[in-house]
Amino acid sequence: MKLSERQLQILQAIIYDYVENAEPVGSRSIAKKYDFGVSPATIRNEMSDLEDMGYLTHPHTSAGRVPSDKAYRLYVDDLMQKRSLSAKEKRFINERLAANRDEFDQTIRHAAKLLSEITQLTSFVMTPTTNQDTISFVKLLPADEETVILMIVGDSGRIMNTSLRIDNSYSKDVLDILSKNITVNYKGRTLDEVLQSEIVKEASSDIETLNSLIGKVRPTFIKTLEDMLDVNLYMEGMTNIFDIPEYSSIDKAKAFLEIFSKREEFTRKILERGDGVVVTIGDENDSMEDCSLITATYHVDGKLVGKIGVIGPTRMKYDEITSIIEYFTKNLNETFKLTDGKDK
Numbered sequence: 001m002k003l004s005e006r007q008l009q010i011l012q013a014i015i016y017d018y019v020e021n022a023e024p025v026g027s028r029s030i031a032k033k034y035d036f037g038v039s040p041a042t043i044r045n046e047m048s049d050l051e052d053m054g055y056l057t058h059p060h061t062s063a064g065r066v067p068s069d070k071a072y073r074l075y076v077d078d079l080m081q082k083r084s085l086s087a088k089e090k091r092f093i094n095e096r097l098a099a100n101r102d103e104f105d106q107t108i109r110h111a112a113k114l115l116s117e118i119t120q121l122t123s124f125v126m127t128p129t130t131n132q133d134t135i136s137f138v139k140l141l142p143a144d145e146e147t148v149i150l151m152i153v154g155d156s157g158r159i160m161n162t163s164l165r166i167d168n169s170y171s172k173d174v175l176d177i178l179s180k181n182i183t184v185n186y187k188g189r190t191l192d193e194v195l196q197s198e199i200v201k202e203a204s205s206d207i208e209t210l211n212s213l214i215g216k217v218r219p220t221f222i223k224t225l226e227d228m229l230d231v232n233l234y235m236e237g238m239t240n241i242f243d244i245p246e247y248s249s250i251d252k253a254k255a256f257l258e259i260f261s262k263r264e265e266f267t268r269k270i271l272e273r274g275d276g277v278v279v280t281i282g283d284e285n286d287s288m289e290d291c292s293l294i295t296a297t298y299h300v301d302g303k304l305v306g307k308i309g310v311i312g313p314t315r316m317k318y319d320e321i322t323s324i325i326e327y328f329t330k331n332l333n334e335t336f337k338l339t340d341g342k343d344k
Contacts, residue, residue: 001053003074009036010046011055012079015067019315022245024064069282072292072314076279082323090327093118097331104336105161109234111308115328116237119321121312126270127232127305134190138182140175140217148175150220154191164220178217233267235260246313252290259288259311270295270307277322282314292316296325298332308332 003011013034014025027044030036036043047065050056055074056065067075085093096114097107108125116123133154141149148164186194241247241256260266269286277296283289288311295309308328310321 003050003053003055006036006038007046007050008079009034010043011050011067011071012075014047014056014065015071015075015079018066019317022315024059024066026064029064067315069284069314072281072318073284076281076318080319080322082326083319085323085327093324093327093331097328097335105232107332107335108232108306111328111332112234112236115308115310115324116240118324119310119312120237120240120243121310121316121321122235122237122240123308123310124233124235124270125306125308126234126267134188135183135186135194137187138179138221140179142170142172142175145169148217150217152221155188162220164217182217182221233263233270241312244313246290246315256291259291270309273307277326279318279322290314292318294318294321294325296329298329305336 010030013030017025017029017033027040027047030043030047031038031040047056050071051058051065055068055071057068058065093114097111105127108127112123112125115125136153136155138153139151141151143149143163146165146169148166148170150162150164152160238257238260241253247253247256265287273280273295275297277294279292279294281292285291285293290313291311292314293309293311294316295307297305297307299305308325310316310325
């Protein structure tokens with residue numbers, strides 16, 4: 001049954017009020033706050049009809065009503081107008097996420113923390129890769145006299161950095177030669193293919209220092225490739241739930257935290273979600289039926305890399321949070337633009 005214009009207005013007002021105050025909404029309250037040009041009795045009748053249609057529920061301990069999952073879905077799909085972030089808010093996010101492409105994992109971790117801080121919800125950022133990710137380039141960089149940084153960049157945009165302890169220092173020229181040799185040998189090959197081959201065999205040289213360095217690089221190179229095949233899930237703000245009324249009881253808080261104890265299951269669900277901004281509400285989330293989940297995909301150099309999002313109660317500011325998450329993805333997309341190892 002299609003809702004009338006007045007019913008839509010009343011339902012939207014109830015959603016706004018409940019999201020803001022976390023208290024069941026009564027007809028008198030709505031009549032005072034919003035000028036619908038009708039009496040509280042008429043609003044009460046409309047609310048009763050909305051309840052019959054499944055858009056409102058009626059807690060036993062209160063005379064007011066609260067939105068159902070069906071109401072939130074209607075709101076997100078048809079009624080919601082995304083809130084535009086102010087220039088000040090955008091500048092704040094830009095400054096806090098300022099990074100360079102060599103700090104991919106660090107920036108991703110920081111993004112999760114900042115998103116949780118802004119939304120006051122549990123946030124997560126995922127950097128999935130597959131066995132079919134191919135190598136774009138490899139770089140060895142001198143850090144100090146005893147340390148070399150090994151950086152491997154996949155064509156998906158995934159970057160892995162690791163430090164390598166060495167017995168003696170190597171010049172930048174020697175490191176550049178080895179970097180180029182490894183890149184030539186493995187560029188365009190999948191991580192699996194490289195792991196199954198004889199690592200750095202073709203990179204051998206008559207230069208004694210290169211032969212010595214190859215022996216040191218090989219195990220670190222293998223370990224870094226293996227790490228690149230993993231899915232990294234960074235989570236922040238899990239304790240934020242204790243400030244949310246919906247999780248005030250120990251049982252509900254425990255149920256929420258148990259979602260993340262099944263890490264593999266949660267990771268799989270996030271990976272299965274579609275591209276772009278995806279909002280799932282309540283029972284749309286299977287075993288997370290008391291929660292809403294908002295995710296978005298971020299990209300590096302136009303390629304799908306991972307997902308960023310928040311999880312919390314169904315009573316959340318969907319208009320505001322979707323705008324924030326969209327801006328985060330835009331920021332990450334712009335931050336990590338790569339072309340053959342060089343900034344665009």
